[in-house]
Amino acid sequence: MEKILVFGHKNPDTDSITSSIVMANFEKKLGHDAEACRLGNINKETEYVLKYLGVEAPRLIDSVEDGANVILVDHNSYEESIDNLDKVNILKVIDHHKIVLSTSYPLYFRAEPVGCTETVLYKMYKEYGFEIDKKIAGLMLSAIISDTLLLKSPTTTDEDKKAVEELAKISGLDPETYGLDMLKAGTDLSSFSIEEILNLDAKQVTLKDIKTVINQVNTASIEEVMKKKSELEEGMEKIIKEKDLDLFMLLITDIINSNSQVIALGKAAGIVEKSYGVKLEDNTALLKGVVSRKKQVIPILTENA
Amino acid sequence: MEKILVFGHKNPDTDSITSSIVMANFEKKLGHDAEACRLGNINKETEYVLKYLGVEAPRLIDSVEDGANVILVDHNSYEESIDNLDKVNILKVIDHHKIVLSTSYPLYFRAEPVGCTETVLYKMYKEYGFEIDKKIAGLMLSAIISDTLLLKSPTTTDEDKKAVEELAKISGLDPETYGLDMLKAGTDLSSFSIEEILNLDAKQVTLKDIKTVINQVNTASIEEVMKKKSELEEGMEKIIKEKDLDLFMLLITDIINSNSQVIALGKAAGIVEKSYGVKLEDNTALLKGVVSRKKQVIPILTENA
Numbered sequence: 001m002e003k004i005l006v007f008g009h010k011n012p013d014t015d016s017i018t019s020s021i022v023m024a025n026f027e028k029k030l031g032h033d034a035e036a037c038r039l040g041n042i043n044k045e046t047e048y049v050l051k052y053l054g055v056e057a058p059r060l061i062d063s064v065e066d067g068a069n070v071i072l073v074d075h076n077s078y079e080e081s082i083d084n085l086d087k088v089n090i091l092k093v094i095d096h097h098k099i100v101l102s103t104s105y106p107l108y109f110r111a112e113p114v115g116c117t118e119t120v121l122y123k124m125y126k127e128y129g130f131e132i133d134k135k136i137a138g139l140m141l142s143a144i145i146s147d148t149l150l151l152k153s154p155t156t157t158d159e160d161k162k163a164v165e166e167l168a169k170i171s172g173l174d175p176e177t178y179g180l181d182m183l184k185a186g187t188d189l190s191s192f193s194i195e196e197i198l199n200l201d202a203k204q205v206t207l208k209d210i211k212t213v214i215n216q217v218n219t220a221s222i223e224e225v226m227k228k229k230s231e232l233e234e235g236m237e238k239i240i241k242e243k244d245l246d247l248f249m250l251l252i253t254d255i256i257n258s259n260s261q262v263i264a265l266g267k268a269a270g271i272v273e274k275s276y277g278v279k280l281e282d283n284t285a286l287l288k289g290v291v292s293r294k295k296q297v298i299p300i301l302t303e304n305a
Numbered sequence: 306m307e308k309i310l311v312f313g314h315k316n317p318d319t320d321s322i323t324s325s326i327v328m329a330n331f332e333k334k335l336g337h338d339a340e341a342c343r344l345g346n347i348n349k350e351t352e353y354v355l356k357y358l359g360v361e362a363p364r365l366i367d368s369v370e371d372g373a374n375v376i377l378v379d380h381n382s383y384e385e386s387i388d389n390l391d392k393v394n395i396l397k398v399i400d401h402h403k404i405v406l407s408t409s410y411p412l413y414f415r416a417e418p419v420g421c422t423e424t425v426l427y428k429m430y431k432e433y434g435f436e437i438d439k440k441i442a443g444l445m446l447s448a449i450i451s452d453t454l455l456l457k458s459p460t461t462t463d464e465d466k467k468a469v470e471e472l473a474k475i476s477g478l479d480p481e482t483y484g485l486d487m488l489k490a491g492t493d494l495s496s497f498s499i500e501e502i503l504n505l506d507a508k509q510v511t512l513k514d515i516k517t518v519i520n521q522v523n524t525a526s527i528e529e530v531m532k533k534k535s536e537l538e539e540g541m542e543k544i545i546k547e548k549d550l551d552l553f554m555l556l557i558t559d560i561i562n563s564n565s566q567v568i569a570l571g572k573a574a575g576i577v578e579k580s581y582g583v584k585l586e587d588n589t590a591l592l593k594g595v596v597s598r599k600k601q602v603i604p605i606l607t608e609n610a
Contacts, residue, residue: 096411097411098407098408098409098410098411098412099404099406099407099408099412099414100407101404102403102404102405102407103403103404104403104603104604104607104608105403105418105604106401106402106403106416106417106418106599107403107404107416107418108416108417108418109404109414109415109416109417110414110415110416111411111412111413111414111415112411112413112414113410113411113412113413127432294411298409299409299410302409303409
């Protein structure tokens with residue numbers, strides 16, 4: 001069989017990047033020729049992880065040939081993947097999101113309602129009796145900490161906790177100290193332009209028929225980020241026009257206190273008020289206890305769309 | 306947690322019925338309160354299986370309450386499931402078909418490109434270290450034989466073969482003799498009206514925008530079934546009108562020689578000719594080597610639709 005390309009979603013986060021590496025490694029153990037790829041730049045958090053563990057970043061690609069063999073990790077939607085996803089041969093999907101993909105053929109599709117794709121991969125390694133070496137364990141651990149904000153996000157399950165416990169032992173990393181350093185590395189926005197900040201972790205979703213981008217930025221200080229509010233809003237308005245969006249939500253998530261400040265623009269911004277029972281003042285409101293886009297934002301907005 | 310209802314698709318076949326029993330048993334081993342259900346009558350093949358193994362049929366249901374906890378086996382489509390599937394809480398899906406379902410929330414979704422749902426369940430029992438007792442093994446074995454026509458269908462994978470080998474040992478059943486008796490029991494059409502024959506294993510699918518029903522009837526003699534051709538056609542025309550179909554395909558599959566005689570009616574019948582390079586004469590043609598609706602019919606028709 002031809003080479004298999006393994007990749008996560010556009011605007012890759014730590015889970016997408018590490019899962020592509022870990023899944024490619026899994027396929028190699030099965031005797032397949034697989035290569036980890038990525039559909040976008042490495043963010044600062046992931047950069048910290050790869051540097052710390054001494055692991056090379058996956059190869060950057062922007063397209064694949066029609067008919068290519070691919071494995072998707074950490075996503076199963078057309079919007080977040082390569083443009084010609086409907087023309088390639090999807091062999092497997094490993095994910096932890098809602099089900100969006102549709103295919104005309106059966107494939108290996110495994111999604112579980114856990115905090116992180118790496119938790120599913122961890123289980124698969126165990127099931128197949130494959131060794132999880134120190135680096136692989138470090139990659140898995142980093143992604144779970146990242147996606148669950150140190151096991152504090154409501155997306156966290158017992159399976160994530162159990163995985164973190166064992167992966168900490170194998171990797172020799174302390175989840176608390178290493179994890180907080182890693183998360184903080186991801187909150188350093190100093191070197192980014194406004195445009196870059198607005199694209200760091202932007203997910204494009206269609207809520208019923210409301211074309212939406214939800215961008216999430218982690219921070220240790222909401223105040224610090226809000227100093228740039230007017231510039232951010234200007235950038236958001238520009239993207240709304242370019243992409244013809246109905247809603248742009250910027251979630252500024254305080255990883256220490258587990259709250260998010262939202263800035264919402266676009267003609268459908270009202271659904272944020274409706275969804276959370278808040279009043280947007282100057283386009284912004286504090287969403288107490290909201291840290292998970294997947295669990296506390298997308299389903300709630302979908303319901304109220 | 307409330308009781309979990311486990312069921313397969315409408316017009317249940319042996320895989321749908323046995324998988325609901327086997328998956329409910331799996332959930333009980335996880336400590337959950339689960340009940341196997343079915344969305345339609347037991348066919349003759351499945352009747353043979355349940356009687357032979359001394360296993361009770363799942364409870365017949367025609368609807369579930371909004372908000373109910375359900376597990377889907379052997380299907381993941383709205384068309385083949387309960388009417389209010391979008392209003393229930395789908396906890397898990399175990400399947401081996403193409404991906405059709407979409408959800409607004411993450412769940413445990415496991416589909417694999419193998420011949421039978423029971424092969425996936427077999428792997429899950431192994432992964433969890435759950436005992437496969439004699440009856441469960443017999444149910445699994447029966448479904449794999451049924452779906453793969455004794456491992457001869459092109460949907461058959463090495464994993465199905467491996468499962469059959471081990472399940473034969475545990476169940477004490479000989480796949481060849483037991484399997485052929487079971488398949489033959491399923492081909493006995495003597496007690497059925499034409500209308501019943503046309504509903505035995507009818508799958509409603511939409512090929513791009515072509516509203517289609519594909520019904521498959523197994524037989525040990527195509528000639529025998531073709532004696533009823535004009536009555537069958539009359540019945541098919543009636544269903545086309547009732548359901549406003551574009552295409553009704555009746556596949557009469559010779560389980561001994563692995564061919565299918567097709568009768569195709571409806572305004573889109575031409576795509577059968579285009580798909581297989583055959584000429585329909587009096588609405589019928591022999592499709593050599595075609596035995597699998599899933600692998601040799603639905604994807605080919607979809608491509609040519």
